[in-house]
Amino acid sequence: MTSSEDQPTVEGDEAPPPAPAPLLELRDGLPPVTADDAGLAGVAARLGAGTGPIAIDAERASGYRYSARAYLVQLRREGSGTSLVDPIDLSDVRPLAEALSGPEWILHAATQDLPCLRELGLAPTSLFDTELAGRLLGYPRVGLATLVEEITGFRLRKEHSAVDWSTRPLPTPWLEYAALDVEVLVELRDALDDQLEAAGKSGWARQEFEHLCSFEAPGPKAEPWRRTSGLHRVRGRRSLAAVRALWHARDDIAAERDVTPGRILPDSALVEAASALPRERNALLALPGFKGRGAARYAATWVEALKEARELPEDELPLATARYDGPPPPRAWADRDPVAAARLAQARAAVQELAASLDLPVENLLTPDYLRRVLWQPPADGAAAELARLGARAWQVELAAPLLDEAIAAHPPA
Structure with missing residues (x-):
């Protein structure tokens, strides 16, 4: 058989694009979702009977919910297969915590998932982070799908990466997507570990992974409202005070409703209102960008926040720039x-x-x-x-x- 490299090149012809990598498929089919304490005991028993490290992933509802809680936890271990756990209605996760205590965890981008897993009462004693391993090895792109394709030769489905995981019941295609995220984590970990050893970087990786075991998400910043998108367009300390008051009013509503703040009112609306400082409802709702159900439904709240900012004494207005405990920029x-x-x-x-x-x-x-x-x-x-x-x-x-x-x-x- 003649290889494609031996074929003569005809001027003007273009080489056909390479065939796409095959899609990764579930080896054992889609497991049922475990959503009660009795089922969780079975999951814990199966994990305990398996061997080697445990691949773990968690799905949150970022962009939809105020909280960063886990709405689905995926686990896979050799000899025990894949398990999908819905933690929302579980009353006791201790059986799972005990099964996970001891074996190495394999996560991708551990700092994203560890906080919500800790919130459930699950914490690693040792771990391997495939994303961090990829960084230490100098891979230019370290997303899970990219590493899986480059190292295993399979493509991951990523079409459900930004869905609302608080939806119930979870659609079957979403569950298949979630299960696939742990399908080859063990193989990926082993390949990356071999590469770290060959590159003389395994000691560095072990120190990084040990450090991650104690990782906790940073606490809230002293002035989180200063992260409002478009804040640079706001002029004057009085208008900054208005952004602050509106931000906190919106945050309180979002926390109470467990909705991401941007779904109540976008940052652009906060900036518009803080710059114009309208005194009454109609003038507020007439501002460009101050539209949507959140704008009208909570109009009285926004008007009151703006009134609070207008009446604030000068010595209580925020500084033009944030205080920082470190060196200057x-x-x-x-x-x-x-x-x-x-x-x-x-x-x-x-x-x-x-x-x-x-x-x-x-x-x-x-x-x-x-x-x-x-x-x-x-x-x-x-x-x-x-x-x-x-x-x-x-x-x-x-x-x-x-x-x-x-x-x-x-x-x-x-």
Whole structure:
């Protein structure tokens, strides 16, 4: 048989596109959804009888619900198959927690799923994060579907990734999509682990995974309303106060109804109302973009929030910029401390060069915030000690601290 590489090329002809990778299919068919305590005991028993690590995924209703709770948990282990657990009406997850305590968990993008799993009472004793492994290996795209296709040769269905998982009953195609997300996680983990070993990065990965086992989602920011999209268009502290008042009013409604805030009122409407500061309902609802059921249904709430902002004493108005407990933004360093700016430029370049030589994203080699904190006010006991205090892992400290010390020595503080 003649290969395609041996075929003569005819000028003007284009090579046919490569055949798409085959779709991944469920090996054991779609399992039933477990939604009661008796069924959960069976799931726990099957997992306990299996061998090796346990692949885990969770589905949330991001973009639909205020809460970040898990609405479906998928699990797979060799010898026990795949299980789908609806946690909403479960009264006791201890049997599942006991079955999951001990074996390694395999997750993709663990920081996304660990908070909602912990909320259920499920926590890992050890884990392997396939997304983070892909980053450490220098894969340019580390989404689950991309890694699965590149490493296993199969395509994942992703058409249901943004659906409302709080829907009940969950449609069969959605459940098939969810089950497929853990179908090959064990194989993916083993392949990535081999690659980490071959690249000399397995020790780095173990430290990262150990760190993730204690991961907890960061608490709410001091001024979360400052993340309002379009806030840069708001002028004046009084109008900023209006954004703040409207944001908190909307957030209270969203929390009570368990609906994502943007479905009550979009950020653009908050900015329009805060800029115009209307005094009565009709003027408010006449604003561009101030439309929809949330705008009219809660009009009295919005008017009251704006009244509160208008009457606020000057000394209680928010500052024009947010307070920050760390160093100033890098763009301000040259004006505020040119020597520190020179330190930062040297260290940044060195860290970026080292990351490239190691085929690592620079943020995985060293968290940018750590870099800035060390260099703005260099510690007396050296960069290594300060990086460790901030939370850098030992492998990161070993690689990055000498570069930061060199920059500090070249540009010492006054």
